[in-house]
Amino acid sequence: MGEVFLDRDVLSGEDEERLAALAAEVRELTEAMVHTRVSPAEAASVAAEVAALTARLNAARRDRPPYGTVGANGLDRQIANPVTGRLNPIAPPVNFEVCEDGIVRAEFTLPSVYEGPPTFVHGGVSAMIMDQVLGMAAAATGTPGMTATLETRYRRPTPLGVPLTVEAKASRVEGRKIYADGTICGPDGRVTVEASAMFIAPQIRPDAL
Amino acid sequence: MGEVFLDRDVLSGEDEERLAALAAEVRELTEAMVHTRVSPAEAASVAAEVAALTARLNAARRDRPPYGTVGANGLDRQIANPVTGRLNPIAPPVNFEVCEDGIVRAEFTLPSVYEGPPTFVHGGVSAMIMDQVLGMAAAATGTPGMTATLETRYRRPTPLGVPLTVEAKASRVEGRKIYADGTICGPDGRVTVEASAMFIAPQIRPDAL
Structure with a gap:
């Protein structure tokens, strides 16, 4: 999974892209969450599905969030940052x-x-x-x-x-x-x-x- | 789905609890997301599942996030707030x-x-x-x-x-x-x-x- 930097994983560009795509989907889920008015039964059903996906992601887990990507522009340490990190679903979409x-x-x-x-x-x-x-x-x-x-x-x-x-x-x-x-x-x-x-x-x- | 307050939906306590439970699961998914080191194929598969859940939540959607709950303590307007809202998965767990x-x-x-x-x-x-x-x-x-x-x-x-x-x-x-x-x-x-x-x-x- 790449090198280690300050005890953090450093991702390949391909790994970063794949995880950024996943984070983008989680952002959409978050936005849907604050607007949804589905029935209580449907909300509970979706919650159970979300929990199952969490378990799948946790099946292979890092101790700490990844700290950067080695790419053409050098080490970018912001990829899991809560304000600008492409890999962090709470980060506003600010590049x-x-x-x-x-x-x-x-x-x-x-x-x-x-x-x-x-x-x-x-x-x-x-x-x-x-x-x-x-x-x-x-x-x-x-x-x-x-x-x-x-x-x-x-x-x-x-x-x-x-x-x-x-x-x-x-x-x-x-x-x-x-x-x-x-x-x-x-x-x-x-x-x-x-x-x-x-x-x-x-x-x-x-x-x- | 309850009364309207300043053009926002006001939730029943039951609706709030169900959506808060869903938001808690989305928070866990977000935390799993920044730690996961699943394979690119698994990340893509989970992303597709997340997109499907987003579509389910968007099947019944409010124009604006709900604005509060009428309960024993009166109108609480913070339920979808990005800092303290139980219904907002990006909000830190601060009550x-x-x-x-x-x-x-x-x-x-x-x-x-x-x-x-x-x-x-x-x-x-x-x-x-x-x-x-x-x-x-x-x-x-x-x-x-x-x-x-x-x-x-x-x-x-x-x-x-x-x-x-x-x-x-x-x-x-x-x-x-x-x-x-x-x-x-x-x-x-x-x-x-x-x-x-x-x-x-x-x-x-x-x-x-």
């Missing part, structure tokens, strides 16, 4: 692109499972997406870190079901601290959410090398 | 309790689907949970609002797979602005995440009454 100028961006549309106020994206979901994109912008400086502070400002409600744009860029690096800023914009180009974050790069302990 | 003193709290344990840095909760997931608990603390004042600002401070990594505590309380209400603060603590009682938020209560337009 970030890291541009040469250090800007990280994505276009995406959120379905109803991410709803907070009626017809709008949950504020916590927007914050989660901002943490991810700001962290990727920080990492694009060459100094990845863990979030130390995240400040999210909500300018107007973010609508579900329409194309949104998220963008972020690091503003400065001071020693182990990396600062980044970003926005989510609605289809009219107006900013709905602004965020700023500070990340701290881990100290590399000699015994970890 | 908030609103105490009489206005404190909102929950004990919970997060599985690997919420992982950011290896073995730790994704910073964005912590922010998402804080937005929800702070919003509930704001609403407990009697003046619910939409998030205007959310500031999250990460004191130390939040571990996966161990009991965590989240707690929040409103600090003050100034006109339509409600302020709240909260924390996530690890099993040793030490704060891992602190957050503060300001919510703004919507203006009620006469034409909305």
Whole structure:
């Protein structure tokens, strides 16, 4: 099943594609779940079938989620991440692109499972997406870190079901601290959410090398 | 299927229980998905079965997710919410309790689907949970609002797979602005995440009454 990286499995491209296809189906099931009004008997019957599929997947199980894929673009560690991981069915369908100028961006549309106020994206979901994109912008400086502070400002409600744009860029690096800023914009180009974050790069302990 | 509230279906307790049981199974499937190392053929076979179950659930579909349940504790609007909704398979298993003193709290344990840095909760997931608990603390004042600002401070990594505590309380209400603060603590009682938020209560337009 591929190499091991930091005690995690690293997948082949083929394995990743097959599991991403499965994750996409589980996403559809999740969306169907929050909308269904089937009878109690049918819901119970589907639940039993889901449990049987869970058992089939657990028949061959990793100790930890896989951590990346070795491909043409090098090691991508995001494949099971809860915000952008293709292999993680809870992740919103956000595929970030890291541009040469250090800007990280994505276009995406959120379905109803991410709803907070009626017809709008949950504020916590927007914050989660901002943490991810700001962290990727920080990492694009060459100094990845863990979030130390995240400040999210909500300018107007973010609508579900329409194309949104998220963008972020690091503003400065001071020693182990990396600062980044970003926005989510609605289809009219107006900013709905602004965020700023500070990340701290881990100290590399000699015994970890 | 029950009454309609703000164009949403309101479920009976029995319907809620049956759908919550189904959502719990979809959560297990999601967790199995990020750990599975079944063969490509088996993954494709399971994906086809998942698609068939999605079709069964979509055979009777609501236009919008259900919005609450009428029960002994009144209308609970959180049942399909992406952070705490029993009916939403992406929601972490966090069951908030609103105490009489206005404190909102929950004990919970997060599985690997919420992982950011290896073995730790994704910073964005912590922010998402804080937005929800702070919003509930704001609403407990009697003046619910939409998030205007959310500031999250990460004191130390939040571990996966161990009991965590989240707690929040409103600090003050100034006109339509409600302020709240909260924390996530690890099993040793030490704060891992602190957050503060300001919510703004919507203006009620006469034409909305």
